[in-house]
Amino acid sequence: MEKKSEVKFALCCICAVGQFCTRLDGLDDAMQSRKRPGVGRVGGEPMPIHRKNMSIALVLVAASSTSALAGGFQRGTADTDILFEPGTVNTRASLTYIDPRRGFTSIDGQDGDFDNYTGDYLIPNYAISLGNDVFGCAATATESFAAEADYSGAPGGALPMQVSSTQSTSTADRTNFTTASSVSRTQRLAFDSQELGLTCRVSYQAESGRYSLLGGVFVEDFHFEGTSLGTTYIAPGVPFPVVNSRIDVESDGGYKAGFRIGAAYEIPEYALRIQAMYRSEVKHDEIEGDGTVTILNSLVQTLPAGTVIPVDSYFSEATSPQFVDIKAQTGIAPGWLLLGSFRWTDWSTNEVSVSSISNAAAGISSSSFAPYHWRDGYTAQIGVGHAFNDQISAAVAVGFDSGVSTGAETTYTDLYTLSGGVSFKANKMAELRFGGVVGYWTNGDQSTSQDSYYDATVGDDMVYGVNASFRLTF
Template structure:
């Protein structure tokens, strides 16, 4: 028996998953809403907002146990898309926050992470812990970055007796913005003992990338299989300025130049599938592989030759590639209301150099309300269980730490208008 396409929309996956990629291992946030290319109508526009509250905190630092508070901050992910086209051809403009991270270690002992040698540009853990020869040391208090993506993706479709075949492709541009705060101490020379607070802000210009994919559909059975590849983007021009404030001496703050080493938004492959299994019922599934192993080490540096300032701090990642899988079921109660529920798994990418991104198990659900042929509202929610983890100097971290079992929560809302 045919399962009519109008009964359940593939976009219900978005509500059920509550923008699940926002919880994926690594720095993943939003994904361009190219699914809007498959919505019926000559013109569609969709606006969505996802709120995420990842509750991750360190349970021990260099052997000291304690409740140091959550260092992962909550955040919002906006997502915008608009499409024009017909059954044969269509294009969609998209905008989202593609990658980002925010960590605040003010709750750690001393109000920051353990010390590392800052009088070096080395990415060697041994060099970063060689305090005997250091002329300055630093402690990271806060790190944050974000990348905004603007894209255009098009679809070309061919209807055959066996189904509808589509090719998808497009381009996008992505920028990079970084902010950091750290404490510094001069350990040698006439200024030994001088303590500082360093605040920097650096930006990278827009860099281009591309996405390409394909889809196969049998609309009368609500069957669709879609694969999409997104290229990596390398940001190698992240520069800006900052301020060095002296904490224990009456010295006027000094302006410095700042820079961040090359940052890579990794390539990934997204596979989505759905099929009708009975009238009004839909089976949903998705899989994503992400090349997180490109993220090795990040170095933030400052300089001011006039004052002899040259310092840096680093963050080791040494991630492995990650994948996210999800399976769920959707049901249309009537022409106006549909719902879905899904379970998911995100493989941890941490290898022992940092603790944040361990295995994550999720349960999500969503509801779709179609007020009329022109408007649709979707609401979704997610709860996730983050497994415990640890990091150590033996795995190229510059301090030992552990995290316990933690939770992640999220909600999502979107509005689609069709013309």
């Protein structure tokens, strides 16, 4: 087995979309009295401000913008906002469903309706926090990055051919069939990363407002699955097939550690909060597993159809990208809240991925690659929330995600989103949120001149998502 490619593979794809159900209870009281920041007065005596029961917008949505819809393979984001909820103990569980509808309109010059290759998926998110106004910690769990693509609707039931009898990450080598001894066609790809984290907050109350420092650690794993169709030639450079097969592989990488650090500033009586959080990148290496090569048809008598050959599988180094997340909210009138967020993600680390198989005894050594060559992504959102009464509040927002595709891969073009959510607070202990999003993906194309190994176009497509979450406070 040749040395595994160390090319980075930034985890990011049909990512889910953020969360957008906003808590606005207590906003009326906060907005009715425009006091000097940090101090109120009762009978002429200074009175500390009260923390209002509001949280930064959890914007929920679907496949490629605003948090879970951010640019590439991003899905869930750790719910560290729970550190700002009132109460000694808080727990929150949410589930987001995303239905991204992206399909090719042409492949290598052949026009057609080739079905959606993006699959729908669920994103779970869990958090529990313990603390007070000065100090608190939250344990979180989510699916941080993932992707799934099924290309069986493409002509011939898979993507176009590439040379598999090489470990090269060069598009030129992958499309040079003059010396190829085997070729492959990608049929299905899927991977996911699960994140477990612990984040803490230390806060200081001053006359000018409330200052908080946040920091923590997390661990993240990596799991890859793939299916491709392979053809072995009678001799290198002689495109006469002697064996056709299906390759199925699974590779796993253990948990790797990362960290997050941030800060926040609040004036609770104005419902003002500005928060910034940095999440470090995580490199996954030693991604190994196993798989099978199933003979579909063969001219070799010792390899009849139906023969299954076990193989070892390997995946190139994978990097989940670093990002910076900025969120802000402020009261603008009694019962009204202005919300905004911005995220930069280092998607440019996502260049090329390589999946390899090997069985020395059977003389098997081949690989398949996927070029991305993404650029960094930017996601922005602005919205408004309103508290109708102490029990019901709602929010609506518009968002934009800059496409990360550069022409080597064309899934992640510019995305425009409209999202909304509503919060029902039954009492001081329980709150239920529902939300949804609709997104519009712009068209795009990829070409061999931009380091893709085949030409393709996508049209204007849509993405949809819904979310529900439940919080308990003690």
